[in-house]
Amino acid sequence: MxxxxxxxxxxxxxxxxxxxxxxxxxxxxxxxxxxxxSTVERMKLIEPTLDYEADKNFPCMVNVVEIKYNAEFGRNLVAKCDIPVGKTVVLERDIPQIRDDLLTCNTCLRLYTNCFACPNCADATFCSLNCLNRNRIHKSECGTFFPHLDLEMRFQIKMLLMAIDSFPDVDSLMQFVEHALLKDPETLPTSLDDPNSKYYFFFKLATSAPYIFGPSEAYKVYKAAMNLPKVSGLFDSDRKKRFLMHLVMHHTLISNANSFGVENGTFVANVTSLLNHSCAPNIIGYLFSSYSLNVTGRPIEKGEQLFIKYSGIDGLSTTMRKSSLKSRWGFDCKCERCEPTRAPIDRKLITADPCYKYVAKNQHIDILYNQTESAIIKKKCVAFLNKYGRSPWSSEIEFVFKVYQHNIATAKLV
Ligand SMILES: [Zn+2]
Ligand SMILES: [Zn+2]
Ligand SMILES: [Zn+2]
Structure with a gap:
């Protein structure tokens, strides 16, 4: 194709x-x-875009969403007007991420492209000369032991290399970090339009989740990073080495509280990280190439918060779900599913809906080879979710939400 x-x-x-x-x-x-x-339905590589105008300060987010702060959730995203289903509201690119997959370009992370191997090592592939030349991070890892480290270790080192790469020299990075540490932890970064402000946003992400990556792991990351010629060349005094060790610790806290696991990989994205959890989410988040995409999966009213669902809780009872969220993320979930306040909707009504019936009947199509049918399913899902998505969460809403998620995430490949 x-x-x-x-x-x-x-x-x-x-x-x-x-x-x-x-x-x-x-x-x-x-x-x-x-x-x-000329004869066969062809696979196109789609460039995702936002569905509203971009926010002035945070161009990866639409201007109908704003960043707010409150005591219960910390920083969070809130709708400035009613937003229907199917709208891409946050779209972040060039985020720290690692994927164990030589079929993707090491720079833009596109799948299904004409990847060729790096001329200097056998551990990275690129889709174009442009991607090979603009990947400064790979130049620091190329031909080293880096590809043989485990995924978490590589992710930590990648975050370090991205931080180092955002500044002209180590002294500027050190000054920047000292200054950032002195700022109120709740201070909102005011923009995302250059590497420094991007790094500042990342540096000020929450670090409060229960720690699952201990200081000894952080020390291993530090040691491995210092084995890279670029890093040991730059951090050549005791003062700089001490700083690097602290920076690694801070990064591990950030990734512990904000990283998302995906198949064969992990990533952290700035604005995406401000989306809080609900077991009855209204946002579908997924990763496509180098993008973190967030799309409305239920209608959102003006003033309401945007929520995604953290992974690892599917199929659990309410008690198990709550305790799992508490132990991994450190919060008591009070979402509409965990603490319902409304009577459930009549399930007969919902299952009699023609769009629901259509989705239930056609849910198993092969999306990659049947784009036309997938487009119809997506339309039916959107119609159903716009109509019933604001009803109390039910297994039917969850079912259509998931079919929609599967279709949009997979369809981005075609
Ligand atoms: Zn590429
Ligand atoms: Zn290489
Ligand atoms: Zn919940």
Whole structure:
């Protein structure tokens, strides 16, 4: 289905001094691809966008959402007007993330592209020369032991390298951190439009969750980072080494409280991290290429908070769910599912809805190979969730919410 990419691959193979006898084979494949391109439904790589105008200070967030603060939730995101289902409201790029997957480009993290190996190591692939050249972080890891560390360790080191890369030298980073530490912990960063303010936002994320990554792990991260020539070259005095150790500790606290686990990977995103948890969420969050995307999954009224659901609680009873959230994240969940205040909706009414019936009947289609049907399912999900999404949470709403989530997250690949 990726015929255009096949054509690029063929050109690359020709330029790589392929033996003459193999050229006719490539020509045949090229002609086959050209023929099929005109007949078959093709896989397109989609560039995601926000569904409203971007906020002036936080361009990764729509201007109909604002960052607020309150004692119960700390910083949180609130709707400035009614927002229906299916709207992308937060879209963050170039976030610290690690994925164990050589099929994705090491820089832009696109899947299904013409990846080629790094010219200097066998541990990273890139989709284009542009991605190879602009990846300054990989240059620090290239040809080292880095790819053989475990995922968490690599993630911690990646965060360090990103911090180092945001400043012209270590002294500037040290000054910046000293200044940031003195600021009120609740101070809202005022923008996200340059690497320094991006790092400041990250540096001031909550660090309050129960700690699952101990000081001895942080020390291991420090030791591993110091084995990278770039890091040991920069942190060459006792004062700088001490600073680095403290910085690693602070980063581990941030990632402990804010990182999201995904299949084969982990990431931290700034504004996405301000989304609090509800067992009955109104936002669907997912990762696509280098983007963290957050889309409305239930209608949100003006003044209401935006909530995502943290992972690892599906299928648990209310008691188990609450205790699991308490032990991992340190809060007592008081969401509408954990502490319901409204009578449940008539389930017969909801299951008789034609959109619900359609989604229930067609939920198992293969999205990657049936984009037209997936688009219809998404439409039915949106119609259903706009109609019933504000009713008390029920297994039917959860079911449609999940089908919608699966379709939007997978459809981004096609
Ligand atoms: Zn790329
Ligand atoms: Zn390399
Ligand atoms: Zn809850």
């Amino acid at each position: 990726l015929y255009e990419e096949v054509l690029v691959d063929i050109e690359q193979a020709k330029n790589a001094n392929l033996p003459d006898r193999l050229i006719p084979k490539l020509e045949k494949r090229r002609n086959d691809s050209l023929k099929l391109m």
